[in-house]
Amino acid sequence: MRKLFIQFYLLLVISFLVAVMLAGLVYKQVAEKTGDRALADLLKTSLSLIEYKLDGIPQAQWPAALRTLDHDLGFNVSMQRMDELPIDSDTLKALREGDIVMLEDDYTFLQRVGNSPYALVAGPMSYLVFLHELRWFDYALLALIGLSLAIPVLLWMRPHWNELMQLERSAKQLSEGEFSARVQLAPSSGLQPLAQGFNHMASNVERLLESKQALINAVAHELRTPLARLRYRLALLDIDAANPAQAGIERDLNSVGAMIDELLLHARLSRPDLPLQLQELQPQAWLQQRLDDISELNPQLHFTLQIEQPSISGDSVLLARAMDNLIGNASRYANQQLLIKLYAIDDWQYFRVEDDGPGIPEEDRQRVLEPFVRLDPSRDRAEGGHGLGLAIVQQIMLAHQGRVEIDASPLGGAAFTLCWPRLQAVTSANKT
16 A cells, blocks of 8 residues: 555645646746836836935935935835945946846845936835745645645545455455455445456356366266276176287276376366365385386386485375376386486475476477377377376465476476475375
8 A cells, every 4th residue: 555655645746736836837927027017116106206305405415315204115215326336237237227126135126316326225125035935935835735635645545445455355365266255345435346347257257167167077977987887898798808909998998087087186176275184204215116116117217316305295195196297297208317306495395307308398388287288299109198197286286385397307308396385294104
């Protein structure tokens, strides 16, 4: 609120000052012209009156005679020789030509008396002194008015700010998966249309996700039933177990079953309220066993395992699935080498898998984390997969408040890194 208040307040004050300065400039021009005209008329009238009273008196006695007169003008009037006045040559020239001259330093006006060497000295003018002092008062008054504008700005902005904060909280809840979050504002609120639009959007998102979940569950259930019947009927057929056709059918059925399981897992991980069973884990034994299993199937691969962090925290089942997906993915695309590292930096835990395969172009590194995304043939061999492995890894990291990083490996292929913070474990386990 502070930043918004300062921006709005400064805009208001600057607009106010510009308006005041423009109005003051117009007023100054009008007032100066009117004041100069009135002052000139006053000096001419005073000069005519003084000349009338000094008529017949020698010029040398004019200053003394003027001091004896009762002027009752509200300002001092005296007479001096023009060559004795503290003025420069240009001012003296203007004075001799009959112009009214103002000495701004002491607010005094000069006017030549006829064709004589004397000049009438009027001043200092008290009202000009007052105007000069009033100028500083004006500045102080403007500053006070500018400061007082903060009060209505704050009174107007505070309820709107509270409503905006409520919108921000609801938007944050929605982004974190609380799709029941709604904004409740007063009917008279100026942000009511925005709140209604937000609530309508949240309701649509909630219905969409519910329908998506229901669709996935229904499809998975409807597929499992005929899949089970096919397996049962295949078992009843009197076919040689070594028959290649039967082995192919069983592989296809197993592939469909595995795809259904991955679909259900991906749908379950997409839930914002996914519960985590946090544990303190020592995954070295599990990782070594997993690598031994892969080595039997891929004897041409050379595995390097580097454990710098003996224990990690998180959901043992989900983390095992994420690490297994990365290792299996790397083993499919690696040529000969595969590097696996587990380490920690401060309160963050890292699991990194590198291979020497074809790698992933930089423009595709975020896209491969989406469901059913297939890259070019150089990275889409015939090793199988359903296009959900990396999407599941991404969902697992999001559930752990972490992320998946993809970059190039020094081995020449791709490098996948799981990054997640150390979470408070509620139980402990020796292995994943």
